[in-house]
Amino acid sequence: MNIYDIAEKAEVSIATVSRILNHKGNVSPKTREKVLKVMDEMGYTPNAFARALGLDSIKMIGVMCSDVSDIYYAKAVSIIENELREKGYDALLCCTGTNISDKKKAIDVLLSKRVDAIILIGSVFQESTDNSHIKKAAKSIPVIIINGEFKFENTYSIMCDEQKAMRDCVLALSEKGHKDILYIYDSDSFSGKRKIKGYIEGMEQIGTDNPETYISKCNKDISCAGTLINDIIKSEIKFSAIITSVDTLAIGAIKALTKHGIKVPEDVSVVGFNNSILADFSSPTITSIDNKVDILSTDAVRTLLDVFENKSVAKAKTIQAEIIYRESFAK
Amino acid sequence: MNIYDIAEKAEVSIATVSRILNHKGNVSPKTREKVLKVMDEMGYTPNAFARALGLDSIKMIGVMCSDVSDIYYAKAVSIIENELREKGYDALLCCTGTNISDKKKAIDVLLSKRVDAIILIGSVFQESTDNSHIKKAAKSIPVIIINGEFKFENTYSIMCDEQKAMRDCVLALSEKGHKDILYIYDSDSFSGKRKIKGYIEGMEQIGTDNPETYISKCNKDISCAGTLINDIIKSEIKFSAIITSVDTLAIGAIKALTKHGIKVPEDVSVVGFNNSILADFSSPTITSIDNKVDILSTDAVRTLLDVFENKSVAKAKTIQAEIIYRESFAK
DNA sequence: TTGAAAGCGCTACCAT
DNA sequence: ATGGTAGCGCTTTCAA
Numbered sequence: 125m126n127i128y129d130i131a132e133k134a135e136v137s138i139a140t141v142s143r144i145l146n147h148k149g150n151v152s153p154k155t156r157e158k159v160l161k162v163m164d165e166m167g168y169t170p171n172a173f174a175r176a177l178g179l180d181s182i183k184m185i186g187v188m189c190s191d192v193s194d195i196y197y198a199k200a201v202s203i204i205e206n207e208l209r210e211k212g213y214d215a216l217l218c219c220t221g222t223n224i225s226d227k228k229k230a231i232d233v234l235l236s237k238r239v240d241a242i243i244l245i246g247s248v249f250q251e252s253t254d255n256s257h258i259k260k261a262a263k264s265i266p267v268i269i270i271n272g273e274f275k276f277e278n279t280y281s282i283m284c285d286e287q288k289a290m291r292d293c294v295l296a297l298s299e300k301g302h303k304d305i306l307y308i309y310d311s312d313s314f315s316g317k318r319k320i321k322g323y324i325e326g327m328e329q330i331g332t333d334n335p336e337t338y339i340s341k342c343n344k345d346i347s348c349a350g351t352l353i354n355d356i357i358k359s360e361i362k363f364s365a366i367i368t369s370v371d372t373l374a375i376g377a378i379k380a381l382t383k384h385g386i387k388v389p390e391d392v393s394v395v396g397f398n399n400s401i402l403a404d405f406s407s408p409t410i411t412s413i414d415n416k417v418d419i420l421s422t423d424a425v426r427t428l429l430d431v432f433e434n435k436s437v438a439k440a441k442t443i444q445a446e447i448i449y450r451e452s453f454a455k
Numbered sequence: 456m457n458i459y460d461i462a463e464k465a466e467v468s469i470a471t472v473s474r475i476l477n478h479k480g481n482v483s484p485k486t487r488e489k490v491l492k493v494m495d496e497m498g499y500t501p502n503a504f505a506r507a508l509g510l511d512s513i514k515m516i517g518v519m520c521s522d523v524s525d526i527y528y529a530k531a532v533s534i535i536e537n538e539l540r541e542k543g544y545d546a547l548l549c550c551t552g553t554n555i556s557d558k559k560k561a562i563d564v565l566l567s568k569r570v571d572a573i574i575l576i577g578s579v580f581q582e583s584t585d586n587s588h589i590k591k592a593a594k595s596i597p598v599i600i601i602n603g604e605f606k607f608e609n610t611y612s613i614m615c616d617e618q619k620a621m622r623d624c625v626l627a628l629s630e631k632g633h634k635d636i637l638y639i640y641d642s643d644s645f646s647g648k649r650k651i652k653g654y655i656e657g658m659e660q661i662g663t664d665n666p667e668t669y670i671s672k673c674n675k676d677i678s679c680a681g682t683l684i685n686d687i688i689k690s691e692i693k694f695s696a697i698i699t700s701v702d703t704l705a706i707g708a709i710k711a712l713t714k715h716g717i718k719v720p721e722d723v724s725v726v727g728f729n730n731s732i733l734a735d736f737s738s739p740t741i742t743s744i745d746n747k748v749d750i751l752s753t754d755a756v757r758t759l760l761d762v763f764e765n766k767s768v769a770k771a772k773t774i775q776a777e778i779i780y781r782e783s784f785a786k
Numbered sequence: 787t788t789g790a791a792a793g794c795g796c797t798a799c800c801a802t
Numbered sequence: 803a804t805g806g807t808a809g810c811g812c813t814t815t816c817a818a
Binding site: 174 | 795
């Protein structure tokens with residue numbers, strides 16, 4: 125069923141039907157009523173892509189993340205989707221994984237679907253070498269990245285200063301007398317590297333000689349943090365605090381420590397990252413660095429809308445993180 | 456830039472360009488090369504909705520859930536999105552909340568965007584009274600619901616027998632000597648009601664007189680389960696086991712019990728629901744009823760594709776849950 | 787206030 | 803193997 129069917133039934137032209145559909149003026153109340161009634165009776169729904177073909181906008185934003193089943197990305201997607209919907213936009217979701225060819229493919233799909241913009245969630249979308257696909261996309265539509273930064277025309281970034289956050293965290297631990305602070309991390313992404321950098325800065329600031337020796341890598345798997353901690357304990361490396369790059373690792377670490385009879389926070393303090401719901405679910409609850417996904421996400425959408433309205437918009441924006449204190453490391 | 460620009464530059468007709476785009480035969484290797492080169496040089500991306508206008512399919516599926524930030528829905532969305540992408544479909548995500556008018560609005564949006572089908576995740580989309588919007592949608596496209604069931608033409612359902620799962624769980628606890636089994640739940644949705652039904656059946660089967668008195672309602676908030684447990688302990692109601700309708704409640708319950716010096720599982724056994732990652736994160740780890748979102752989600756997509764291909768498809772399908780044993784209730 | 791018709795980019799059918 | 807063209811459903815401009 126289309127606009128022609130409605131026009132015929134209502135005995136008007138398609139132009140009139142279109143006017144009514146788009147709430148334009150110049151239609152008498154009588155005909156409006158008549159047409160609306162027919163639409164209702166026939167259960168008519170306008171065809172968005174026929175419309176989009178002429179208008180070249182379908183009110184749809186491509187939202188990319190590596191994996192929505194990850195609690196952190198899920199939160200970002202949720203906020204972005206809600207914010208967009210409120211403004212009359214839909215979210216076309218692309219979960220790409222971390223493989224670059226899949227990411228490029230996803231960009232092409234979004235481009236062919238003629239989305240009005242693309243929001244990239246997470247620094248995994250900042251490639252260290254080839255960002256040509258981003259540049260290509262930005263030629264036709266604005267591209268916004270959360271926790272990354274592109275130097276292209278028509279790209280925008282909104283990030284959290286995780287480097288400073290990490291440094292501050294080390295200092296906060298140091299103030300409470302901690303010197304031997306382990307860092308366990310899971311990813312070498314753009315964001316991952318900045319966290320490490322902040323950690324090293326902090327450790328150097330408190331006078332540690334070889335901060336690198338305190339760093340270990342893990343995958344996000346909870347058991348991995350456990351085995352890692354086991355190894356460290358066996359190796360008799362001294363430590364009184366642990367920082368992790370995500371809350372899940374903190375949970376794994378705490379579990380392992382507890383099994384060895386090491387008490388958190390009495391014997392060892394633990395600080396996680398992301399301030400996810402997991403921090404509250406753990407026993408003890410986890411002190412965690414909040415990198416403010418909610419603000420980042422909300423702001424990304426807001427920035428986008430400003431770009432649509434041709435308002436002047438900062439190309440890059442940085443906000444501050446905050447340590448949320450819980451049981452695993454008291455203030 | 457469009458197919459005409461490409462045709463002009465490559466000095467062929469648009470028909471030829473279209474053929475190449477769609478991998479149809481009858482194009483000489485030479486011209487194909489030539490045209491592909493032009494496309495590449497100009498960074499051409501075909502316009503999906505112009506194409507959709509003729510084909511009446513934009514290879515896009517509406518995926519609805521009440522809230523992707525919920526770990527359970529996030530997992531379902533993740534699986535569905537991946538499965539769809541693999542088959543060349545995109546997912547248009549709608550997080551509607553539980554308000555019926557918002558759900559109806561979302562359906563209208565999806566309909567106007569002419570998605571090829573709609574997948575509803577969760578029994579929150581099964582209204583107890585008015586499902587007219589579902590019926591309307593199913594008139595033009597297939598509608599699939601996970602954990603619900605509609606009786607309309609062109610609707611399909613795939614669900615987990617949570618009622619039986621709950622009954623079996625009560626019986627399993629009973630076999631280990633538990634008689635006083637509390638049930639704490641969070642939602643009166645279609646699925647929520649079936650869980651309660653199963654619980655009551657189980658309790659009656661093991662000879663409990665007034666199973667209803669063992670049931671308490673909570674919101675999903677972790678602290679709610681805590682205060683509830685506190686109240687129950689104060690009231691001196693006797694119990695040796697707790698079943699909860701979601702894992703989060705189980706975590707809340709365990710925390711509260713632990714604070715009162717009640718040990719899990721030595722003093723009280725606890726069983727959660729969903730078998731989410733939270734079950735592993737908790738201390739002790741939580742025995743949980745796995746209602747197989749992964750299978751449900753995968754199957755939903757598979758069903759859809761079968762419908763698209765006009766294969767004969769079961770209108771309703773039920774799969775069995777499974778109790779995954781962990782520390783909070785040993786086998 | 788209303789209607790007629792062009793044009794949006796593409797596919798598919800019919801010719802050549 | 804290639805080209806011409808109608809038609810998909812809608813918006814918008816121009817006329818009436």
